[in-house]
Amino acid sequence: GGIITQTPKFLIGQEGQKLTLKCQQNFNHDTMYWYRQDSGKGLRLIYYSITENDLQKGDLSEGYDASREKKSSFSLTVTSAQKNEMAVFLCASSIDSGRYEQYFGPGTRLTVL
Amino acid sequence: GDQVKQSPSALSLQEGTNSALRCNFSIATTTVQWFLQNPRGSLMNLFYLVPGTKENGRLKSTFNSKESYSTLHIRDAQLEDSGTYFCAASPSSSFSKLVFGQGTSLSVVP
Numbered sequence: 001g002g003i004i005t006q007t008p009k010f011l012i013g014q015e016g017q018k019l020t021l022k023c024q025q026n027f028n029h030d031t032m033y034w035y036r037q038d039s040g041k042g043l044r045l046i047y048y049s050i051t052e053n054d055l056q057k058g059d060l061s062e063g064y065d066a067s068r069e070k071k072s073s074f075s076l077t078v079t080s081a082q083k084n085e086m087a088v089f090l091c092a093s094s095i096d097s098g099r100y101e102q103y104f105g106p107g108t109r110l111t112v113l
Numbered sequence: 114g115d116q117v118k119q120s121p122s123a124l125s126l127q128e129g130t131n132s133a134l135r136c137n138f139s140i141a142t143t144t145v146q147w148f149l150q151n152p153r154g155s156l157m158n159l160f161y162l163v164p165g166t167k168e169n170g171r172l173k174s175t176f177n178s179k180e181s182y183s184t185l186h187i188r189d190a191q192l193e194d195s196g197t198y199f200c201a202a203s204p205s206s207s208f209s210k211l212v213f214g215q216g217t218s219l220s221v222v223p
Contacts, residue, residue, distance in 0.1 A: 031209065037154075042117075042199060042213030050209070058210065088154055097209040099144050101161040102201075107154045 002027035004105035006091050011110045015083040021076045021108045023091030032074040033092040033102065036060055043090060049074055050097040078110070085112040116140045117202050119214035126190045126221050134217045136200035138181040144203040145176045145183045146211065149196050156199070159185070190221045 004025045013019045025032065031050050035043040035058075045058030047066035055066055065077040074091060088107045094100040118137045126132050136145070147159040160167050162176040162183065171191075176183040183200055197218050201211040 033211075035213075040216075042215050043201075043211070044213070045210055048209060056209070090156065099163075099203055099208050101146060101158065102211060103158060104148075104156040109154070 002029075002103075004091055004093060004103060006089075006105040006108050008108060009106070011108055013078075013081045013110070013112050015081060015112060017081045017112075019078040019081055019110070021078075021089050021091075021110075023074045023076075023105055024072055025074075025091075025093040025103075025105075026072065027093055027095075027103065028071070029093035029103075030071070030096040031094045031100075032068065033094075034058075034064075034066060034074065034076045035090045035092065037088045037090060037107075039086065046076065046089075048097075081110075081112040083112055085110065115215070116204075116212050117200060117214040119198075119200060119217050121217060122215065123218040124220070126187075126194075126219065128190060128192060128221055128223050130190055131186070131188050132190065132219075133187070134185045134198055134200075134219075136183045136202075136214050138183075138202050140202060140212065141205040142176075142178060142181065142202040143205050143208050145174075146201045146203075147174055147183070147185050148199045148201065149194075150199060150216070151196050159198075187219075192221050192223070195219055195221045 033048040049068040160174040164178040
């Protein structure tokens, strides 16, 4: 078994601010993902990484940067927070980038004032 | 349009009854995952499916790749089954991704 932790749980920012969200996993999985969930909607892929220092864009990468510093951690940066933005950002991991089950962290809830 | 369409969007069930949730896919899909999201937002893995059927306790799920759909059957619904159910497809064109449906909000009432 393993666990995915995300920090912080809640993030409040100001318009135009650069904000960073962090994710750690101890599954020893190769592939990690960042998804965004808007209220009442399904998840959409922002970025994923198949190994350390790799980055692949998802459907929603504009306005975000990501960094895979080491195998166990994957960071997401909102480059310029949009006023009244509210969403939950969920991190996930899988054994590798093939057809494997993805496991999710508890999420970071973002509010921009 | 929606590549993964879930139905119904919302459902209320009496405790002890049965129901089925459905996902239709408009993209070629290799595998399907089903999740339950609790009110705090955590996603719990329910099933990971290649074409075929799996069962776990009161839950049973089928993925039919030829007809592009998946179902999740809930038997003897309990209060703790309440939450939002999501299906997610792994497309043949890019099986690293998951494409999510919009979710089915299930409320089980006494």
